Amino acid sequence: MSGETVLSVEGLSVRFGGVLAVDGINFTLRRHDLHCLIGPNGAGKSTFLKAISGVLRPSSGRIWINSQESTRLPTHRVARLGVGIKMQVPNLLEQLSVEENLWVAARCRHSAFKADQIVESLIDRIGISKIRSSRVMDLAHGHRQHVEFASALAIEPSILLLDEPAAGLSETEVNELSMLLRQLKKEMALLVVEHNTRFVRMIAESVTVFHKGRILATGSPDQVFQDEIVRNVYLGRDAAAWHSAPPVTFCQFKT
Numbered sequence: 560m561s562g563e564t565v566l567s568v569e570g571l572s573v574r575f576g577g578v579l580a581v582d583g584i585n586f587t588l589r590r591h592d593l594h595c596l597i598g599p600n601g602a603g604k605s606t607f608l609k610a611i612s613g614v615l616r617p618s619s620g621r622i623w624i625n626s627q628e629s630t631r632l633p634t635h636r637v638a639r640l641g642v643g644i645k646m647q648v649p650n651l652l653e654q655l656s657v658e659e660n661l662w663v664a665a666r667c668r669h670s671a672f673k674a675d676q677i678v679e680s681l682i683d684r685i686g687i688s689k690i691r692s693s694r695v696m697d698l699a700h701g702h703r704q705h706v707e708f709a710s711a712l713a714i715e716p717s718i719l720l721l722d723e724p725a726a727g728l729s730e731t732e733v734n735e736l737s738m739l740l741r742q743l744k745k746e747m748a749l750l751v752v753e754h755n756t757r758f759v760r761m762i763a764e765s766v767t768v769f770h771k772g773r774i775l776a777t778g779s780p781d782q783v784f785q786d787e788i789v790r791n792v793y794l795g796r797d798a799a800a801w802h803s804a805p806p807v808t809f810c811q812f813k814t
């Protein structure tokens with residue numbers, strides 16, 4: 560099922576001094592997409608998500624969220640347009656409780672009354688009622704990941720950006736997360752940066768490979784993971800595992 564375009568990125572670049580971390584990316588995401596972004600360390604994946612969410616200002620290019628231009632808007636304004644982000648590094652208010660963190664996040668876009676309702680519904684949906692009153696600083700890694708995730712959902716996004724959500728999770732937790740993402744896809748568009756290829760294969764309908772700030776390839780998981788150039792660039796150390804794969808014919812390379 561393919562929905563309307565919720566995210567358009569045109570010629571997006573982000574430069575850090577001499578490093579062009581994101582280099583002229585064109586990208587589109589539609590409602591109900593569950594799209595994974597993969598690529599080696601330093602490829603520019605996190606920078607790309609941060610630029611979309613307003614955490615980083617692009618050096619050039621343009622971004623539209625739900626048909627409204629968001630290119631130079633600060634994070635809270637981008638959030639109000641419907642973008643939720645779970646970043647790679649922790650981004651919670653350590654001294655506050657779990658429910659206070661969720662409330663603050665929800666309040667960014669909604670009234671106090673609606674924020675109360677969202678907090679209750681998220682605590683139930685993510686299954687974190689036992690830790691709702693715990694301070695974030697006291698949480699174990701798995702619980703913290705749940706709260707980070709719930710916090711990104713608290714604005715009720717139409718676009719959810721997740722940077723390595725499966726990092727450090729057990730196999731059971733990864734399975735639960737993949738089920739949750741498939742449910743969320745019914746309501747929104749998801750763009751997920753992930754290293755765990757098993758997880759990518761479990762969830763993704765389409766995959767884009769970043770390399771040196773550019774799009775190296777995009778296609779279905781099978782097309783992308785079977786592609787020899789992608790395997791050389793990204794899966795070098797795992798290449799043996801893919802030797803039995805048939806030759807690639809479909810991957811679309813972007814110049």
Ligand SMILES: Nc1ncnc2c1ncn2[C@@H]1O[C@H](COP(=O)(O)OP(=O)(O)O)[C@@H](O)[C@H]1O
Pocket residue numbers: 575578580598599600601602603604605606607
């Ligand atoms: N805040 C920053 N200041 C300077 N350089 C940065 C910053 N963030 C990222 N970079 C550089 O930008 C490039 C892309 O980084 P990043 O987006 O984190 O890659 P990925 O998430 O794909 O591992 C790397 O060369 C990294 O060192």
Ligand SMILES: [Mg+2]
Pocket residue numbers: 604605606647
């Ligand atoms: Mg990263």
